[in-house]
Amino acid sequence: MKPRVAFFDFTGCEGCQLEVLNFNLEIVDLIGAVDIVEFREASSDHSDDYDIAFIEGSQTTDRDVERVQKIREKAKILVALGACSCTGGVNALKNRFSMEENLKVVYGDSAKLYSTIPTRPTSAYVKVDVHLHGCPPNRNEVISLVKCLLTGKKFEQCHNPVCVECKLAENICAFERGEFCLGPITRGGCNAVCVTGGRKCWGCRALVDEPNVNSEKEILKKYGLTMDDMMMQFKLFNGALEVSK
Ligand code: SF4
Numbered sequence: 001m002k003p004r005v006a007f008f009d010f011t012g013c014e015g016c017q018l019e020v021l022n023f024n025l026e027i028v029d030l031i032g033a034v035d036i037v038e039f040r041e042a043s044s045d046h047s048d049d050y051d052i053a054f055i056e057g058s059q060t061t062d063r064d065v066e067r068v069q070k071i072r073e074k075a076k077i078l079v080a081l082g083a084c085s086c087t088g089g090v091n092a093l094k095n096r097f098s099m100e101e102n103l104k105v106v107y108g109d110s111a112k113l114y115s116t117i118p119t120r121p122t123s124a125y126v127k128v129d130v131h132l133h134g135c136p137p138n139r140n141e142v143i144s145l146v147k148c149l150l151t152g153k154k155f156e157q158c159h160n161p162v163c164v165e166c167k168l169a170e171n172i173c174a175f176e177r178g179e180f181c182l183g184p185i186t187r188g189g190c191n192a193v194c195v196t197g198g199r200k201c202w203g204c205r206a207l208v209d210e211p212n213v214n215s216e217k218e219i220l221k222k223y224g225l226t227m228d229d230m231m232m233q234f235k236l237f238n239g240a241l242e243v244s245k
Pocket residue numbers: 011012013014015016017056057081082083084085089090134135136137
């Protein structure tokens with residue numbers, strides 16, 4: 001029997017689901033190997049019977065927390081799909097303000113009809129078996145994870161910082177272009193796609209294991225920057241990690 005896979009969306013832009021749909025031929029292979037029983041962006045099917053649950057987005061209401069806990073009870077494997085679920089992502093920018101203020105800005109006079117809670121990673125509420133980082137995650141990594149789940153192999157996260165892939169791509173360093181790049185401390189696995197595309201790394205794939213802090217300090221010093229400058233940038237995608245401590 002094929003594993004039953006469900007995709008669930010919480011608060012996010014739904015770009016992670018879209019990235020999965022953009023697999024084109026790979027999604028056909030994927031569908032052949034698993035039964036996708038819930039995937040709102042692609043199908044009206046619904047099921048409460050699944051083995052693997054992908055969680056896109058962050059939980060921003062108490063009702064969301066209850067929902068993700070129920071999903072956890074049913075799923076054998078739960079995957080946090082993308083930055084919003086893995087770290088809170090850009091949704092956590094709201095944690096800089098009071099929840100009352102956020103509701104008022106968004107809903108105006110109707111604010112009292114709604115509720116919200118500070119953004120935290122999904123792992124703050126339920127056990128997460130695998131984190132697929134990125135905004136959105138790298139499609140090859142998603143496929144690699146599904147293959148590992150099907151074959152029982154251990155899924156290995158990328159343990160290099162983005163800089164390794166960036167140098168392999170022979171990019172001109174963003175610091176040399178006068179930009180602030182988070183590549184030295186960010187988990188790779190995205191092939192430094194942003195730098196290769198002419199931009200810089202914003203740290204959407206979270207902190208790499210054992211970041212080389214001394215090397216980072218040297219780079220910052222060379223360009224007249226500080227660790228505080230770096231943390232300000234890093235909080236764009238990772239601000240919720242402070243709340244979850
Ligand atoms: S991680 Fe990025 S692409 Fe995925 S839902 Fe959040 S904002 Fe959208």
